[in-house]
Every structure is written in C-alpha cells, then in structure tokens.
Amino acid sequence: MHANSSPIVSSQADIHDQLEKLVARHAAxxxxxxxxxxxxxxxxxxxxxxxAAGEPPLILDAGCGTGVSTLNLAARFPEHFVIGVDQSxxxxxxxxxxxxxxxxxxxxxxxxxxxxxxxxxxxxxHPDRHYVLYPNPWPKKHxxxxxxxxxxxxxxxxxxxxxxxxxxxxRIYIEECAAxxxxxxxxxxxxxxxxxxxxxxxxxxxxxxxxxxxxxxPFEGKYLASGHxxxxxxxxxxxx
Ligand SMILES: C[S@@+](CC[C@H](N)C(=O)[O-])C[C@H]1O[C@@H](n2cnc3c(N)ncnc32)[C@H](O)[C@@H]1O
Numbered sequence: 001m002h003a004n005s006s007p008i009v010s011s012q013a014d015i016h017d018q019l020e021k022l023v024a025r026h027a028a029x030x031x032x033x034x035x036x037x038x039x040x041x042x043x044x045x046x047x048x049x050x051x052a053a054g055e056p057p058l059i060l061d062a063g064c065g066t067g068v069s070t071l072n073l074a075a076r077f078p079e080h081f082v083i084g085v086d087q088s089x090x091x092x093x094x095x096x097x098x099x100x101x102x103x104x105x106x107x108x109x110x111x112x113x114x115x116x117x118x119x120x121x122x123x124x125x126h127p128d129r130h131y132v133l134y135p136n137p138w139p140k141k142h143x144x145x146x147x148x149x150x151x152x153x154x155x156x157x158x159x160x161x162x163x164x165x166x167x168x169x170x171r172i173y174i175e176e177c178a179a180x181x182x183x184x185x186x187x188x189x190x191x192x193x194x195x196x197x198x199x200x201x202x203x204x205x206x207x208x209x210x211x212x213x214x215x216x217x218p219f220e221g222k223y224l225a226s227g228h229x230x231x232x233x234x235x236x237x238x239x240x
Contacts, residue, residue, distance in 0.1 A: 007169075008139050008170040012139070014172065015175055015179055016144045019149070019179060022144065022150050023184065027184055029152075031156070035115045038110070038112075039111040039115030042085075042109035043109070043116055046085070046107050046109045049083075049107040053081045055081075056080055058080065058127045058129075059073050059080045059082040059128065059130070059131070060131070060160075062131065063132060065086055067096065068216070069131065069133050070082050070108055071102065071103060071106065073131065073216070074105045074106035078103070082106040082107075085108075085113055086110065092108055117156045117157050118156045126162055127160055127161075132157075133219070133220065134167055134223070135148055147173060147177075148177070154180060158185060167230060168231055169228040169229065169231070170231070171229070174233045190234050191232070192232060193231060196215045196220060196224070196230070
C-alpha cells in the first residue's frame with residue numbers, strides 16, 4: 001500500500017456557495033446528453049448477468065476502479081448481486097490478488113456512469129445498496145459541476161433510491177453530497193468520520209470476511225496509509 005497520497009488542497013473552506021442553486025437547477029431540468037452505445041451495451045450485459053443470477057437484491061459499486069470493492073461487497077453481501085462500473089479499462093483490467101475462491105455474485109463492466117445511472121433509472125431498476133467510494137474530488141472551486149452532486153446526473157442517482165453511501169478523504173465533498181441529498185429527498189443524511197477497520201469489523205457478518213479485506217478499496221487503503229482522515233455520508237432513499 002503506497003503512503004504517498006497528498007492531502008486535498010482547495011480554496012473552498014466550506015460547502016460551495018452555488019451548490020444549492022446548481023442542484024435545484026439540475027432537478028428542474030432534463031439532462032439530455034445522448035447515451036453512448038458502449039455504455040448501453042455494458043448496461044445490458046450487466047443486467048443480463050444479474051437476471052441470470054435470479055435477480056437478487058442489487059448493489060451498485062459506482063466508480064469501482066479495479067473492482068476490489070466489488071469483490072469485497074460481493075463477499076460481504078452473499079445474498080446480493082454486485083455490479084461494479086468504471087470507465088477505465090486499465091483499472092478494470094488489473095489483476096486482483098484475492099485470497100481463496102472468488103465470489104460468484106458479481107460482474108464488472110466498463111461504462112460511463114453518466115450513462116449507466118440514467119439507463120438504470122429508465123429501466124426502473126433500483127439498487128438495494130449503492131456505493132460511490134472515493135470519487136474524484138475535483139477540489140478546485142470552479143470544478144463544482146464535475147463533483148457528482150454538482151453534476152446534471154445527480155437527480156438520476158437520487159431517483160434510483162436504496163441505501164446510498166459515499167466515502168471521501170475530503171470532508172467538504174461529503175458535506176456537499178449530504179446537503180445535496182437532503183435538498184432532493186428532504187431526508188436527514190448522516191455524515192461522519194469513518195474508520196474502516198473499527199466500524200467494518202463491528203458491522204460485518206462473522207466469518208464472511210477476513211481482516212485482510214480491509215480497507216475495502218485501493219484508494220481507501222492509500223489514503224489511510226498516507227494518514228488522511230476519511231469521511232462518509234449515508235442515506236436510505238425510499239423511491240417514490
Ligand atoms: C479515485 S478513483 C476511486 C476508485 C475506487 N472506488 C477506489 O476507491 O479505489 C475514481 C474512479 O472513478 C472512475 N470514474 C470517474 N468518472 C467516471 C465516469 N464518468 N464513469 C465511470 N467511472 C468513472 C475513475 O475511472 C476511477 O476509477
């Protein structure tokens with residue numbers, strides 16, 4: 001695990017002053033960017049894999065990188081089917097060292113999440129759990145529109161419903177995400193410092209994971225090894 005990650009530097013000391021307006025604007029308008037054929041094909045392949053598994057409760061690992069978290073989630077939730085989505089063929093193609101037999105309840109696909117989330121919404125497929133783990137933070141103030149909660153796709157993310165969790169090493173990202181979620185759902189969102197080993201070990205089902213499974217993503221590991229604090233927000237969105 002590399003302990004060489006620099007802390008986030010931003011001119012923002014708090015939630016972005018335009019966030020509320022931006023979220024309201026996106027919620028009030030239709031996002032018309034055309035869906036790319038490669039994302040649609042990946043979406044169809046992943047849903048076919050889920051259907052072939054008997055359509056168990058679904059977990060979406062959005063921005064799964066190499067897919068280490070996809071495997072960890074599949075092991076932790078054996079009654080679910082996990083779909084890991086990332087746009088990086090390089091990351092998805094990396095070999096993962098996994099102790100023992102790989103879980104069978106997962107698939108990973110290469111797609112643009114901006115398309116994948118909307119395709120899921122259009123197909124009215126709702127994940128039971130939805131993880132956005134260590135998204136690119138885009139810490140420059142004028143990049144607010146690239147953070148997921150500042151992006152036009154955000155209302156589609158919220159419309160999917162389920163148990164949603166976002167983790168980051170930038171506290172402001174999580175506070176913004178929580179504020180945007182609350183704005184669109186009117187549900188109180190838990191925001192907290194996150195200590196994976198402590199919390200996960202307490203929460204996990206016994207015997208399912210070995211201690212070596214923590215942290216659950218490469219970025220989580222890298223940030224922890226670099227001494228960063230981690231943050232997360234969680235919400236149970238009951239879709240209308
Ligand atoms: C900082 S990495 C975190 C990866 C992984 N979740 C982890 O914690 O190790 C962010 C990931 O989001 C992916 N990503 C960013 N924008 C994306 C998009 N529009 N569609 C799909 N994946 C995207 C990147 O390719 C990258 O793998």
